[in-house]
Amino acid sequence: MSALLQARGLGKRYRGRWALANCTLDVPAGRVVGLVGPNGAGKSTLLTMAVGSITPTVGTIEVLGGRPGSGAAQLAKVGFVAQGSPVYTSLSVADHLRLGARLNPGWDDAVARDRIARLGLDPALRAGALSGGQRAQLALTLGIAKRPKLLILDEPVASLDPLARREFLQDLMEAVAEHGLSVVMSSHLISDLERACDHLVVLVASRVAIAGEIEQLLATHHRLTGPRCDPADLPAGLEVLSASHTERQSTLVVRTEVPIRDPAWTATPLNLEDLVLTHMSRRPTEPDARHQLAAVR
Amino acid sequence: MSWLTWRQLRLQAATILGALLVLAVGLAATGPRLAQLSSAAAEDFLNQATNDRADSWAYLVGVLAVLALPAIIGVFWGAPLVARELEAGTHHLAWNQGVTRTRWLVTKLGLIGLGAMVATGALSLAVTWWCAPIDRAVAAGEGNGGLLTQARVTPVIFDARGVVPIGYAAFAFALGVTAGILVRRTVPAMAVTLGVFIAVQIAVPLLVRPHLVAPSRTDVAITESTLQGFRGSGPPGPGGHVDGLLVEFDRPGGWRLAARTVDADGHDVRSLSSSLADCLPTSVEAPPSPAAATDPRQACAAALAAGDYRQRFTYHPASHYWPLQGIETAMFFAVALGLAGLSCWRIRRLS
Known part of the structure; x- marks a missing residue:
């Protein structure tokens, strides 16, 4: 089974600025992937490259084993709902379903009609008259009834109120369970995606800060509290992500594959939000990052 | 689609x-x-x-x-x-x-x-x-x-x-x-x-x-009957300048692209000024009496005929x-x- 998404040294430059740089990712199939990062971190750039809307400046990207945008077969495998869930404001809900039916060989009309009925959308209503949440649901319906293997959603809940957010995600999860979909969706808030996702990619300042299975990430990140010390003195195998010190005490957030056995330290698990925030607040310090930036200049 | x-x-x-x-x-x-x-x-x-x-x-x-x-x-x-x-x-x-x-x-x-x-x-x-x-x-x-x-x-x-x-x-x-x-x-x-x-x-x-x-090209002999007028500048008589002759274009339904005056050998006539300055109307404010206007005009036509001038039209016929x-x-x-x-x-x- 081919990987959901595989990127190698992927980068996209707009007018001399790298929107995404040196991105290497491997996401196995069958996952619900959350793509998290602050605004402008390159989330949309990565997703639009994954659907083939834009072409990479450097590197390669493969989605479900195919090159994005390589033709009708690839388009049929990947569904995409862009940021803001664009729909044709002058077309009715029924027109949108008809559009989907005419343009997609694998269109599942029963699923589409069923969803529209369940959501309580009036098929005769113009899409321009729908609320933000209804519009997002309509766009999602088009994406699901297309019956893709992978559904890519760019900030699907950004414009929704908290209640609509919850309903949207719940509904999405039902569809995932029902149709065996893989999903990649982005948000700048981890709390939106926490419950829905089992795989996480964090983008910070155009680069991948961390990526992996959420369970795995939670198991390898710890907050250590202990007597004040210099982080350099810590044993090998511990990567210190952040450190704060008081007069007598040090608090470290570390990543490690090995269990913490030193009794001097109290290890507490990190929740996902803290984990992501820790990575987000770090400056990109890898040597290749500086290298890349120097090359851009 | x-x-x-x-x-x-x-x-x-x-x-x-x-x-x-x-x-x-x-x-x-x-x-x-x-x-x-x-x-x-x-x-x-x-x-x-x-x-x-x-x-x-x-x-x-x-x-x-x-x-x-x-x-x-x-x-x-x-x-x-x-x-x-x-x-x-x-x-x-x-x-x-x-x-x-x-x-x-x-x-x-x-x-x-x-x-x-x-x-x-x-x-x-x-x-x-x-x-x-x-x-x-x-x-x-x-x-x-x-x-x-x-x-x-x-x-x-x-x-x-x-x-x-x-x-x-x-x-x-x-x-x-x-x-x-x-x-x-x-x-x-x-x-x-x-x-x-x-x-x-x-x-x-x-x-x-x-x-x-x-x-297409056509040459029209310039005679009294085909000559329709002059385009000129300056005062009539010495010092005036005839820039071109207006000659009847007898191709109904055609599109005239250009017109120029040539002599018997087919060369462009550039010396219109000296020979034809007399022919310009005297002034707009005081139009000459018909008799006075006709005489120099006939003289001009005679001068043109003597030079064997013709108007060469470039045009697209119908x-x-x-x-x-x-x-x-x-x-x-x-x-x-x-x-x-x-x-x-x-x-x-x-x-």
Whole structure:
């Protein structure tokens, strides 16, 4: 089974600025992937490259084993709902379903009609008259009834109120369970995606800060509290992500594959939000990052 | 895909179709009357038609409609085609269904382009039919220099008859789509389309059309009867300067491109000033008495005859009308296809 998404040294430059740089990712199939990062971190750039809307400046990207945008077969495998869930404001809900039916060989009309009925959308209503949440649901319906293997959603809940957010995600999860979909969706808030996702990619300042299975990430990140010390003195195998010190005490957030056995330290698990925030607040310090930036200049 | 194309163009198509129907009804109502007048009034037909307000208005509206329709199609059908999708973000929706964006564009270009050509062709056909009596009378040399007596091979009228409007429509539509893809915003793309189209509409008759078919040449002997006047500057008599002679162009239905005076050997005559300065009218404020005016004029004609001067006209005769129409239409089809190809290539790079 081919990987959901595989990127190698992927980068996209707009007018001399790298929107995404040196991105290497491997996401196995069958996952619900959350793509998290602050605004402008390159989330949309990565997703639009994954659907083939834009072409990479450097590197390669493969989605479900195919090159994005390589033709009708690839388009049929990947569904995409862009940021803001664009729909044709002058077309009715029924027109949108008809559009989907005419343009997609694998269109599942029963699923589409069923969803529209369940959501309580009036098929005769113009899409321009729908609320933000209804519009997002309509766009999602088009994406699901297309019956893709992978559904890519760019900030699907950004414009929704908290209640609509919850309903949207719940509904999405039902569809995932029902149709065996893989999903990649982005948000700048981890709390939106926490419950829905089992795989996480964090983008910070155009680069991948961390990526992996959420369970795995939670198991390898710890907050250590202990007597004040210099982080350099810590044993090998511990990567210190952040450190704060008081007069007598040090608090470290570390990543490690090995269990913490030193009794001097109290290890507490990190929740996902803290984990992501820790990575987000770090400056990109890898040597290749500086290298890349120097090359851009 | 064709359903979506129709669904999205429905409103614009209905608007133009409605306007065309109104025009067609107007033309159909007045056309037979004009044809009747043509056979009843015989040689006085053009004078009577010109004096009839309804007929001259219908003529003017018909010509302007055929001239404007391609521009309207380019601006309202062509420019928004891709630009509006990009502005609204709906291109993400359209291009992520099971149809590649190239196929999406090719279908839209093909269907709407065809619609544009059919609509413009139908209008041009109707106007050409309506104007047929007038064109016949003009070709027979019944012209009186008025509004209705422009030959159909001359600029402006040429663009409003026959098959060339179909070429203009295809070009304008492809131009609009290309502008939308390159500019990426609807209103600026509309402005660019209109500007470029009008520039082409002006430049082609001036710079391109005269050379599409090799123009004909004819020499007219300059005699008292063919000489119609002079173009000059400065005072009459010594110090005045004759810039050119105005000679009757006896090719009804033709399009005069250039005229120059040559001598018996066919060389350009450059020394008109010294020999003909006498012939200029004395002044506008005090026109000379008929006797005084006639005498120097006869003297001039004698001088011209002595020099064996003739006026050499470069022109397109009425018989060049269909070759010019055919070549120009083909030219615009070729440019439209080129623009369509450019659009299909560019659209793959849009995000």
